[in-house]
Amino acid sequence: MKLYPLFLLPTASAFAPTAFLRRQHTSLDASVGIVFGTSTGSTEEVADAIASRINEVLGSGSCDPPICVDNVVGTLSSTFSTYSSVICGTPTWNTGAETERSGTAWDEVYYGEMGDLKLEGKKVAVFGLGDQESYGENYADASGELYDVLQSLGVKSFGETTVDDSYVHEESKAQRGDKFVGLLCDQANQDDLTPGRVERWVDQLVAEGFFADGAGTAETQQADGDVEVVGRDKITVEVLKEVEEAPSSPVSFDATWKGYRNEKKGSTLWVNQENRVESYTTQN
Numbered sequence: 001m002k003l004y005p006l007f008l009l010p011t012a013s014a015f016a017p018t019a020f021l022r023r024q025h026t027s028l029d030a031s032v033g034i035v036f037g038t039s040t041g042s043t044e045e046v047a048d049a050i051a052s053r054i055n056e057v058l059g060s061g062s063c064d065p066p067i068c069v070d071n072v073v074g075t076l077s078s079t080f081s082t083y084s085s086v087i088c089g090t091p092t093w094n095t096g097a098e099t100e101r102s103g104t105a106w107d108e109v110y111y112g113e114m115g116d117l118k119l120e121g122k123k124v125a126v127f128g129l130g131d132q133e134s135y136g137e138n139y140a141d142a143s144g145e146l147y148d149v150l151q152s153l154g155v156k157s158f159g160e161t162t163v164d165d166s167y168v169h170e171e172s173k174a175q176r177g178d179k180f181v182g183l184l185c186d187q188a189n190q191d192d193l194t195p196g197r198v199e200r201w202v203d204q205l206v207a208e209g210f211f212a213d214g215a216g217t218a219e220t221q222q223a224d225g226d227v228e229v230v231g232r233d234k235i236t237v238e239v240l241k242e243v244e245e246a247p248s249s250p251v252s253f254d255a256t257w258k259g260y261r262n263e264k265k266g267s268t269l270w271v272n273q274e275n276r277v278e279s280y281t282t283q284n
């Protein structure tokens with residue numbers, strides 16, 4: 001007789017007792033799109049890295065290939081409505097102006113076509129590129145404008161990040177207090193930090209529920225901040241019942257699970273690390 005564990009119980013007392021709230025083939029079936037602007041290709045590189053990471057975490061095909069905003073001017077409405085979660089990215093170009101400094105087609109649509117978009121409640125996250133060494137007083141300013149335009153349209157924003165010591169800029173319109181409005185990268189000076197930043201950011205978006213069906217919460221923080229990432233070693237698999245057939249539930253109990261702790265909600269989102277598709281939430 002083969003044994004199939006029916007329940008996973010976290011051993012750490014902080015997480016007990018545990019009850020399943022839902023099991024699903026994720027929350028991660030929502031459609032995800034990336035729209036970016038670029039002049040010299042760096043923002044596209046980061047957009048591609050984000051898409052790759054999403055597909056790695058959520059399963060191949062979860063994220064469509066990134067779309068250059070220049071190619072969808074005039075049809076932005078249908079582009080945004082295709083996706084339940086949209087990631088928008090931009091570089092910054094110093095023109096001496098306060099606004100419209102992406103140097104891309106974003107500047108053409110911010111105060112025209114975008115004003116007609118129906119984005120109330122749409123899940124959106126922002127990323128941006130800049131050069132902290134050469135433009136330290138205006139690092140990634142245009143990401144702040146992109147964020148503000150989207151906010152003015154009533155989107156639900158995800159993916160704000162904590163400004164940590166790895167950033168050496170002096171000022172940025174994309175910085176609000178100790179937070180950036182999204183993921184900021186610097187391919188000119190810190191391209192070696194980009195893969196780690198992208199990885200942590202996508203993991204954060206998962207934890208915030210950005211990819212989930214429904215509205216998500218955006219309440220969790222970066223993994224190196226308030227989120228407690230719990231590994232397999234803190235879980236025990238308890239065999240509560242012996243069965244001859246595999247349970248009909250899609251959840252693979254013998255897989256390795258990674259937990260994303262949301263302290264505010266008092267819940268943990270568990271993602272199957274082998275197929276990165278299955279997930280469930282425990283409340284305690």
Ligand SMILES: Cc1cc2nc3c(=O)[nH]c(=O)nc-3n(C[C@H](O)[C@H](O)[C@H](O)COP(=O)(O)O)c2cc1C
Pocket residue numbers: 037038039040041042043044091092093094095129130131132135138139140141187188
């Ligand atoms: C003329 C010029 C002006 C720039 N102005 C800024 C700026 O104001 N702030 C900033 O953070 N980066 C600035 N940058 C750096 C670019 O944002 C950075 O190189 C970015 O990676 C370009 O992205 P892209 O290749 O997608 O166009 C500037 C670069 C150039 C060449």
